[in-house]
Amino acid sequence: MTQTSHPSDKALVPFVSVDHMMQLIHRIGLEQMLRELAGYIEDDFRRWELFDKTPRVASHSAEGVIELMPTSDGEVYGFKYVNGHPKNMKEGLQTVTAFGLLANVDNGYPVLLSEMTILTALRTAATSAMVAKHLAPKGARTMAMIGNGAQSEFQSLAMKAICGIDTVRLWDIDSKATAKCAANLAGHGLRVVPCTSAEQAIEGAQILTTCTADKQCATILSDNMVGPGVHINAIGGDCPGKTELAPGILSRAGVFVEYPPQTRIEGEIQQMPEDFPVTEIWEVITGRKPGRRNAEQITLFDSVGFATEDFSALRYVRDKVKGTGLSHMLDLLADPDDPRDLFGMVQRAAPAEM
Amino acid sequence: MTQTSHPSDKALVPFVSVDHMMQLIHRIGLEQMLRELAGYIEDDFRRWELFDKTPRVASHSAEGVIELMPTSDGEVYGFKYVNGHPKNMKEGLQTVTAFGLLANVDNGYPVLLSEMTILTALRTAATSAMVAKHLAPKGARTMAMIGNGAQSEFQSLAMKAICGIDTVRLWDIDSKATAKCAANLAGHGLRVVPCTSAEQAIEGAQILTTCTADKQCATILSDNMVGPGVHINAIGGDCPGKTELAPGILSRAGVFVEYPPQTRIEGEIQQMPEDFPVTEIWEVITGRKPGRRNAEQITLFDSVGFATEDFSALRYVRDKVKGTGLSHMLDLLADPDDPRDLFGMVQRAAPAEM
Structure with missing residues (x-):
């Protein structure tokens, strides 16, 4: 079945794994990447008024919190999933893990999925230093x-x-x-x-x-x-x-x-x-x-x-992974030839009769 | 580098692609799956008062909307990303695309990522029919x-x-x-x-x-x-x-x-x-x-x-893909041996010197 083995380009979303993120850091160099990230973050603070801003959407429990942090500049939409569980460390787990996504505002299609546990550490550090440059x-x-x-x-x-x-x-x-x-x-x-x-x-x-x-x-x-x-x-x-x-x-x-x-x-x-x-x-x-x-x-x-910092970091990763091969293509979106024919797409994916 | 080629189990999140979702439907049978989904959805409406409920978080634009729909039953957290862009159809794109995630409330670690363009169509139909069973x-x-x-x-x-x-x-x-x-x-x-x-x-x-x-x-x-x-x-x-x-x-x-x-x-x-x-x-x-x-x-x-319907559908998929091989393991979470040593993990991923 062509449909099952070859999803169309529109169906595929580039995914930057933890391994690919680490390779990207080594390719660019950590300090260079922090400087460039700070530039992207500062650029987005300069166009602050453009962004659709909302406090993060938090789900609190006794042990911690899970948050969604969405924002949009009118052309690109982004959000981050992030948890904060202080007790995790004692169990050998990360206190904070995260991943994030960018999508086209125009059609709602995701264009990047990325690990953000490492990227959050980088954007937090880059933000701190960019602000210290202004205030220290x-x-x-x-x-x-x-x-x-x-x-x-x-x-x-x-x-x-x-x-x-x-x-x-x-x-x-x-x-x-x-x-x-x-x-x-x-x-x-x-x-x-x-x-x-x-x-x-x-x-x-x-x-x-x-x-x-x-x-x-x-x-x-x-x-x-x-x-x-x-x-x-x-x-x-x-x-x-x-x-x-x-x-x-x-x-x-x-x-x-x-x-x-x-x-x-x-x-x-x-x-x-x-x-x-x-x-x-x-x-x-x-x-x-x-x-x-x-x-x-x-x-x-x-x-x-804040969500714009993650947005800036995802924009940076999107720009930087282009042409590097540091992403997998993920079969995340159903994309039938006729958009009204989702059912037909599913039907045609039936395994061949023996 | 062991770290880069073998992420630990905790770092890996099962991902159900569009292709795997279609295979799951054919394995179970569409009508059987709709019946079972309706059962999960009805079960979660029965424990309605338990859920952390919030209207979806919508980002509206001239062309459409991008929404995040989170909920939690206190043990499991789930959210769906979904867009709605009526004009997409004319451009050969889906009006609605979606994906979703389940995570442990206890530690915030994601446990399932799944396509939900097809799954949303199924859960919407199952919800409609489950409610019609009560009201028609x-x-x-x-x-x-x-x-x-x-x-x-x-x-x-x-x-x-x-x-x-x-x-x-x-x-x-x-x-x-x-x-x-x-x-x-x-x-x-x-x-x-x-x-x-x-x-x-x-x-x-x-x-x-x-x-x-x-x-x-x-x-x-x-x-x-x-x-x-x-x-x-x-x-x-x-x-x-x-x-x-x-x-x-x-x-x-x-x-x-x-x-x-x-x-x-x-x-x-x-x-x-x-x-x-x-x-x-x-x-x-x-x-x-x-x-x-x-x-x-x-x-x-x-x-x-509503978000609980997606939560029910993701619970169902999580239960049903177990043991079927219908998922990829995604290197989504950074998981250093020492949770405080994210930096060391990144450093050890450096390519070997030539």
Whole structure:
């Protein structure tokens, strides 16, 4: 049966597997890919007003959350499936796994399916560093990396590639995580300083990145730990009931967010009153609003991750896999010769009589 | 590199392609599959109160809509991606394409990815017939099938397999669609009567199914066409601005819906006041509310398609593909040996130095 063995081109959707994504990273080079991704993400923040934006659609359970994050620029539609299950790590599973899809708005046909567990780590790091480029104090060279889990190496290398840091000071409640991160970063051109406390980690750092995974209100940074002039990149507080910073820090800082309706539910500012003033990061990127006001100001990027960042990352992957062979064609869409004849297509797929 | 060539079991997600779905249908038999699907769908309506329900998340454009339809029963999470683009047909594309996913609520890991273009046609037909079993007049043997597109054969055979109809009267604004439907239904044990008008099609029919695709308020059935005692299965009115029935019919009928918050936006009742009384179909299935009150009543299933129906269909496919070989394993999830060591996994996937 021709129909069963040769689906038409329209029926086939390119799929980028985990293996293909890893090959793509090695082909481009991780730091180059982080820089290019940051460019795509920044471009999409510049055309922020064009996007169909909605807070993510979350299904919460006792153990975690499963989310769908859709958006569209009017020509291309994208969404990401992502889970967050802090307890997974103890069972040898990823806390966060993800995949995503792009489709044509014009006809609704999917045009790319991609793994996004690795890609999410990359886009999160690229976003953090792109924002730090706008907000961190001039000449920042040292980052404290608090929380040395799956994100930590990507964050460190993105800050090196995009903001020019040369030193990372690592701390994690679990010293094995710090040892893992330090070992992974060896040979990547960063001075790596493992520390034994958060206080020690932030000594001399101009950028403080917090990325811990407990699903609870925790105080990873207390008010008295944070001096003037630093940039805080807070990425671990990303769902209701999960925060990392003492409220006192928020009160003293200029707070920058992706999409306020989502951040007020999920971010560090869930601890603050509903009218707590924030600046949307797209306004800084487009020059509508000032970013850092002076050398003494504490700037805080209260990042929860937004759908446009995934959209940018999927756009990037779509552009980059072209012609590389780094995708499988997936028989995902039924495409009968006559679109009204789905039934006939199914009938013709019957196995031949013996 | 072991990591790249052998992803762990946890990283792999079974994928049911279009070809595999068609093979599954032929292995089980279409009418048997429709009956079994109706059973799964009915079972899930019986445990309606358990589900995490939300109106679908729609992204509308001038040409159509792309929707995500998530739900969860607390143990399993599912969602469907589906588009609706009426103009696609003219370009040789499907009006509706879809795929879906099931995941474990407990850890967020996907456990099934499946084509759903064909499966949606099956679940829609199975839902229609399951509901008609509850609402249609006793001894209904003839269905008028108005709109002879991609859904029409599935609707006809589901009504035969589940409600025992023996005659379908076909009508479509395009006589080629009617000829296609009649040809496809030949040899399936139904008396098929092609008609030249909607009025002729509904003569002597106890069940009237409307399934047309124009994205506009149309009057496929006018008030004076519908006599007492029939059951109307209205499945074409399924998005804002798209209806098929004259409001007068709604006023005279007992109206049954899937999920009122969604149907009031998308269904036939979008034409009626916000407090227009409807009965939720799960209440009829569980015996909480009466269905058809008497032989003269017009019953109307204002069906827009709900996420639990897709969830039921995906559960069914998951159960049925087990052990058949009718799925590919997809390298969708990154699964490093140490969950915190995503970076190490990527590094170890580097191609060997030459």
